[in-house]
Amino acid sequence: MNDSNFCKMIRMKRTLCRKYKLARNGILESGKAFDRLDEAAPLHLKTEWLARERLAQSSRLNDPSAMDEYEINIKKAPSKKEIELRLLEEGNTCNAAPSRRSVATWISTGLAIEEAQIALLIEVRRIGRRSTKTQRLDIARQRDRLQGQIDGFARSALTHLGEGFDADDEPEDLDVDILDDLNDDLV
Secondary structure: OHHHHHHHHHHHHHHHHHHHHHHHHHHHHHHHHHHHHHHHOOHHHHHHHHHHHHHHHHHOOOOHHHHHHHOOOOOOOOOHHHHHHHHHHHHHHOOOOHHHHOHHHHHHHHHHHHHHHHHHHHHHHHHOOOOOHHHHHHHHHHHHHHHHHHHHHHHHHHHHHOOOOOOOOOHHHOOOHHHHHHHHHHO
């Protein structure tokens, strides 16, 4: 045990020197990142922030809640469900035709199909070449179920994209006339 502690003490210098060099480089990188942020911030915001900081520092002894100024307030991005709900509500308020009201749900279904494809791909890669018959059967069932979802999604595309949508077997040949109409409207 003494030998182990002695060896740790002898090697401690090398470890501490390496960590010190990494920390010193980290300070330089942090300083550069701060300078870039500082240059990007508008001058009037900088002065406002400094005034708020001085006020928080001067009143922190009497009112600890003044330090709440340093709390980070980051708003979360809305989730897929929240976006879908918002789109559905907007569709209902616009008195859109029933076929157009479910566009948000249709898009969400497409995203769910993509997620299922990725999950299936990960599962196939995890199993690898040496898979059991049960695993291969499970993968085949998942592929079949996924293909059914894709086929239903493609069939419902006619409802949402219009008659100009060419739903054939070659994804490269899909022709969506609605995009041409959008380009014409922009010109």
